[in-house]
Amino acid sequence: MREQVKSETFKGSNKNKGSMKIYISGLYSGTNPQPGVGIARSLRTAFPGAKLIGVEYSNRCSGIHWKDFDDIWLQRPWEEINLTTHAEEIRKVLDSGALWISSIDLEIMWFARVFPDGHPNLLTPAAAALEQIAKPAISAHEGLPVKIPTFVTTEISDWDLHAFCRQHDWKVWLKGPYYEAVRAGNWMEFEERRRILSKAWATEKLFLQTHVSGYEESIALSAYRGKLLDCVRMRKRDLTELSKTWAGDISEVEEDFLRPLREIIRKLDWTGGAELEMVRDADNQLWLLEINPRFPAWIHGSTITGRNMPAILVEGATGVRQQISPVLAEEFTRVVMEIPVRSEYPLSPLPEPLGGEIGHSLKHPSGLIQFASRLHKTDIFNEEITEENGKTFFNAPKVPASFIDDLDSFDLHEMQTPASLFLENTASGNFRSASELVKELSSDELNVTNAYSIKTNPDERLIKLALDSGFLAETISILEVKKAIQIGFKPEQLILNGPGKWWRQEILPEGKFYSIFCDSIEELEQVLEKLENGKTRTNFLGVRLRTPNVRSRFGIPIDTPEVFEKLIEAVRRIPKKYKFAVHFHMASSNVGVGHWWHLFESMLRWCNSIEALTGRLIEILDIGGGWFPEDLQKDSAENFKKAIALIPEFLPNVRRIISEPGKALAQPTMAVAMQILELRNSAETVTEAVVDGSIAELPMYFFFPHRILYQNAENGSWKSLSRGKTRLLGRLCMEHDIVASNVELPENAQVGDILVFCDAGAYDRSMSYVFGRG
Amino acid sequence: MYLDAGSNNLINLEMSSVAKAVPAFEKKRVFDKWKYWQPSQISHHGKICCEIAREWITATDFSELNGDCLYTGPRWLRQRFKWGASAFPIFWCEAVRRDTLDCGALAAISHEVFRVRNVKTYRVQVVQKFSEVAISQWTNSWNEGNEPLPWVNDDLIYHEGCAIETANRQLKVWDASAGWWLDPKPASGYGALLAIRVSGNNLPIGKILKWGKYNLQALEWREIF
Numbered sequence: 001m002r003e004q005v006k007s008e009t010f011k012g013s014n015k016n017k018g019s020m021k022i023y024i025s026g027l028y029s030g031t032n033p034q035p036g037v038g039i040a041r042s043l044r045t046a047f048p049g050a051k052l053i054g055v056e057y058s059n060r061c062s063g064i065h066w067k068d069f070d071d072i073w074l075q076r077p078w079e080e081i082n083l084t085t086h087a088e089e090i091r092k093v094l095d096s097g098a099l100w101i102s103s104i105d106l107e108i109m110w111f112a113r114v115f116p117d118g119h120p121n122l123l124t125p126a127a128a129a130l131e132q133i134a135k136p137a138i139s140a141h142e143g144l145p146v147k148i149p150t151f152v153t154t155e156i157s158d159w160d161l162h163a164f165c166r167q168h169d170w171k172v173w174l175k176g177p178y179y180e181a182v183r184a185g186n187w188m189e190f191e192e193r194r195r196i197l198s199k200a201w202a203t204e205k206l207f208l209q210t211h212v213s214g215y216e217e218s219i220a221l222s223a224y225r226g227k228l229l230d231c232v233r234m235r236k237r238d239l240t241e242l243s244k245t246w247a248g249d250i251s252e253v254e255e256d257f258l259r260p261l262r263e264i265i266r267k268l269d270w271t272g273g274a275e276l277e278m279v280r281d282a283d284n285q286l287w288l289l290e291i292n293p294r295f296p297a298w299i300h301g302s303t304i305t306g307r308n309m310p311a312i313l314v315e316g317a318t319g320v321r322q323q324i325s326p327v328l329a330e331e332f333t334r335v336v337m338e339i340p341v342r343s344e345y346p347l348s349p350l351p352e353p354l355g356g357e358i359g360h361s362l363k364h365p366s367g368l369i370q371f372a373s374r375l376h377k378t379d380i381f382n383e384e385i386t387e388e389n390g391k392t393f394f395n396a397p398k399v400p401a402s403f404i405d406d407l408d409s410f411d412l413h414e415m416q417t418p419a420s421l422f423l424e425n426t427a428s429g430n431f432r433s434a435s436e437l438v439k440e441l442s443s444d445e446l447n448v449t450n451a452y453s454i455k456t457n458p459d460e461r462l463i464k465l466a467l468d469s470g471f472l473a474e475t476i477s478i479l480e481v482k483k484a485i486q487i488g489f490k491p492e493q494l495i496l497n498g499p500g501k502w503w504r505q506e507i508l509p510e511g512k513f514y515s516i517f518c519d520s521i522e523e524l525e526q527v528l529e530k531l532e533n534g535k536t537r538t539n540f541l542g543v544r545l546r547t548p549n550v551r552s553r554f555g556i557p558i559d560t561p562e563v564f565e566k567l568i569e570a571v572r573r574i575p576k577k578y579k580f581a582v583h584f585h586m587a588s589s590n591v592g593v594g595h596w597w598h599l600f601e602s603m604l605r606w607c608n609s610i611e612a613l614t615g616r617l618i619e620i621l622d623i624g625g626g627w628f629p630e631d632l633q634k635d636s637a638e639n640f641k642k643a644i645a646l647i648p649e650f651l652p653n654v655r656r657i658i659s660e661p662g663k664a665l666a667q668p669t670m671a672v673a674m675q676i677l678e679l680r681n682s683a684e685t686v687t688e689a690v691v692d693g694s695i696a697e698l699p700m701y702f703f704f705p706h707r708i709l710y711q712n713a714e715n716g717s718w719k720s721l722s723r724g725k726t727r728l729l730g731r732l733c734m735e736h737d738i739v740a741s742n743v744e745l746p747e748n749a750q751v752g753d754i755l756v757f758c759d760a761g762a763y764d765r766s767m768s769y770v771f772g773r774g
Numbered sequence: 775m776y777l778d779a780g781s782n783n784l785i786n787l788e789m790s791s792v793a794k795a796v797p798a799f800e801k802k803r804v805f806d807k808w809k810y811w812q813p814s815q816i817s818h819h820g821k822i823c824c825e826i827a828r829e830w831i832t833a834t835d836f837s838e839l840n841g842d843c844l845y846t847g848p849r850w851l852r853q854r855f856k857w858g859a860s861a862f863p864i865f866w867c868e869a870v871r872r873d874t875l876d877c878g879a880l881a882a883i884s885h886e887v888f889r890v891r892n893v894k895t896y897r898v899q900v901v902q903k904f905s906e907v908a909i910s911q912w913t914n915s916w917n918e919g920n921e922p923l924p925w926v927n928d929d930l931i932y933h934e935g936c937a938i939e940t941a942n943r944q945l946k947v948w949d950a951s952a953g954w955w956l957d958p959k960p961a962s963g964y965g966a967l968l969a970i971r972v973s974g975n976n977l978p979i980g981k982i983l984k985w986g987k988y989n990l991q992a993l994e995w996r997e998i999f
Contacts, residue, residue, distance in 0.1 A: 169841070282845040548837040561870040568826055597841075598840065601836070602833075609832075
């Protein structure tokens with residue numbers, strides 16, 4: 001499309017090409033360039049006689065040396081520039097009849113405030129339009145055939161952020177308010193990258209957005225006063241390491257996209273360039289990532305194909321006819337080239353590397369980050385985001401009522417801290433719910449049974465609860481077998497699993513195990529020998545599988561045809577008197593909930609192949625999850641129902657499913673009480689507090705955030721700590737002994753007050769260690 | 775790309791009679807040399823050895839999908855197998871153990887994994903233009919005697935892939951050797967796709983499929999320009 005532009009809407013002195021003066025700001029030309037140079041090249045093609053003035057805020061931006069600029073208006077960096085004076089100078093420039101095309105998002109936002117009613121020569125969108133395209137919601141997208149990837153603000157509690165990451169399989173991007181996006185594949189990475197981005201952009205207001213796999217494409221457009229003048233689609237055909245365009249092809253925008261786009265531009269009363277950045281997934285669905293309020297850096301690529309967007313904008317604003325750009329190709333690419341440096345702007349020396357650091361720290365040479373920080377102090381960036389697709393979050397995590405009931409039964413001030421607290425009602429409630437769930441899921445054809453993984457927390461109270469709740473017990477050593485038997489389990493209620501299950505076999509008890517799962521083909525051969533020699537007995541004999549594309553050290557790795565064939569041969573050799581079973585375990589809290597369910601289905605397919613190729617029927621399926629409690633509780637019945645419905649499709653002979661909820665059961669059952677030893681203040685804020693607990697009592701601190709409760713010393717009431725700026729330092733004299741970051745202590749917090757770290761009943765307990773106790 | 779398997783399956787037309795039927799003035803088309811070639815097949819011994827191999831490929835494919843859309847191209851195959859000469863006939867139990875597979879074998883395996891995913895899938899044969907340098911390289915590396923390769927004709931090559939049918943009879947054509955989807959755009963020059971043919975056991979003669987702006991008739995070669 002290309003609109004016929006009406007002549008003479010422009011009021012100014014720029015009525016002919018010769019006298020036309022156009023200011024273009026944003027000339028950074030590194031590997032993540034601004035579009036200023038591309039705009040200048042395009043305008044030079046269309047208006048050879050126009051005077052093009054490049055505007056920059058650092059002489060390190062190499063675009064200032066580009067030959068198409070007749071002049072350079074070099075300003076002081078954003079960090080130090082007097083914005084009031086600069087605004088007045090720009091107003092004079094615009095009043096004189098010159099046009100201004102900005103390539104800098106932050107500058108465009110600032111213009112919207114400086115020129116609330118716009119200016120006919122300022123070719124950038126107004127504040128109201130910018131609000132409508134604000135990331136990540138991009139409310140202006142309504143009507144376009146696109147979806148917005150799920151997102152959430154990082155202002156909510158860490159507990160909820162961790163849940164968001166799990167729900168989206170840790171395929172998430174942490175994004176800055178204007179620029180920058182980094183992957184966060186686990187909690188430690190997330191915490192570190194959030195710290196860096198928050199510090200850089202001087203805000204906690206970042207957001208997490210789900211990754212969309214697919215091919216990137218953009219629509220670049222030109223509009224003046226709500227009229228869409230032209231637009232093109234660009235598909236990225238080569239990318240930089242930062243996924244920025246290096247080559248692309250240009251094509252027409254289809255009518256089903258164009259129609260709503262035209263309407264949106266009209267409603268926004270848009271002026272200027274814009275770019276809609278999108279990803280097209282394998283199902284052909286377009287996902288809108290952002291709308292940039294300016295031309296893209298590749299804009300001259302469009303001009304090469306005969307579609308000169310900057311020129312049609314100038315033509316639309318002034319009525320001055322452009323010289324039509326020739327069609328040179330349908331595709332474009334970039335090259336790296338050296339150009340002469342303007343003698344009036346000689347190169348500056350390189351800054352000194354910071355002591356002990358590598359490199360010269362030249363990112364954002366014009367000081368955009370500092371500019372963002374200055375703008376943050378204004379009111380235009382104070383939008384609240386507390387929703388993810390309609391779901392409201394809070395910055396203090398919710399805590400189940402049973403936690404409070406249990407905690408009220410302790411006199412914490414009389415206890416020696418740090419103290420591990422067993423939340424009895426919570427624990428019994430959890431085991432009861434798990435039992436009820438498997439009863440609900442069982443049928444005449446298929447029995448579903450729970451098993452308690454003793455290693456998760458070998459506390460006798462939990463093992464007893466498992467026994468009383470009709471669980472089997474999963475053991476990984478003969479010592480665990482012995483402990484389970486001591487508590488009341490019978491051998492036929494025990495599952496033997498893991499790579500070192502025969503450790504301490506000299507104390508192997510008499511009796512027949514429920515099931516033995518072998519971790520390798522070699523072990524399968526050994527166990528068969530033991531069984532044949534009468535050294536051990538079992539009802540079911542099985543294998544643990546490690547399906548391809550899974551990072552794990554456990555199970556038989558069937559990622560080569562050779563191993564798979566060996567497995568098939570080994571299973572075929574198992575005497576028929578042993579019933580065959582398969583075990584599959586993967587921590588969903590690490591791989592994500594969606595990915596876990598994919599792995600489960602993948603495992604069913606492998607089992608189906610094994611049955612078909614061996615002629616052995618799989619009668620028991622043992623599935624372990626490493627589930628986060630919330631993930632198992634949340635729609636767990638529904639998810640399990642779906643899973644169980646899927647099993648007969650692949651494995652019609654399975655008669656029993658063993659579910660190992662693992663830490664989903666144990667994690668909420670214990671907490672660690674700590675006492676505040678010291679409060680450290682800075683500018684009237686508590687920035688750090690030292691507690692008498694440590695990572696020795698909370699070793700999983702690095703893997704997930706814990707909910708923290710503060711007990712009011714006067715009335716004993718509990719408060720869930722919300723996000724804040726305080727770090728809680730452990731008592732150990734170790735650099736990494738920080739038990740919580742970004743929490744807010746109540747104003748009346750005092751030395752001696754009690755903090756209770758919840759969610760410490762699984763590996764926090766079983767892997768805790770003695771340290772710094774003399 | 776050498777298609778011994780393809781030549782095994784050639785429709786054994788009496789070439790002389792076909793040749794006689796073609797008027798001398800008829801325009802030579804880019805696909806003429808391969809007009810009667812059939813897509814390569816992976817053979818099956820009818821024994822467990824091939825069944826294990828086939829099951830391993832298709833189960834691995836689902837694991838490698840990582841929960842993504844079923845239309846996602848099985849690029850993992852190209853990470854596992856280098857592109858290079860394959861001797862035909864090739865059996866499943868041999869193919870999975872090879873370091874290198876040619877375009878026909880890779881396309882046949884890709885076709886199988888899409889089929890097992892329950893995606894409508896077809897075989898695709900194409901003619902592409904390359905350069906003398908590329909042809910010379912392939913001729914040297916694919917056979918020691920520098921014999922002309924049957925899949926090469928001057929600067930043109932015969933190549934195989936597979937296609938999937940998505941919504942509204944739209945085709946996507948998977949180049950299993952390259953690990954990318956072929957672009958339904960006319961092009962000239964290095965790597966340009968000049969002709970395409972879609973076939974498949976499940977594809978009725980005369981069925982029209984859309985590939986970009988092109989209507990492709992099943993089992994018919996179509997020049998792209």
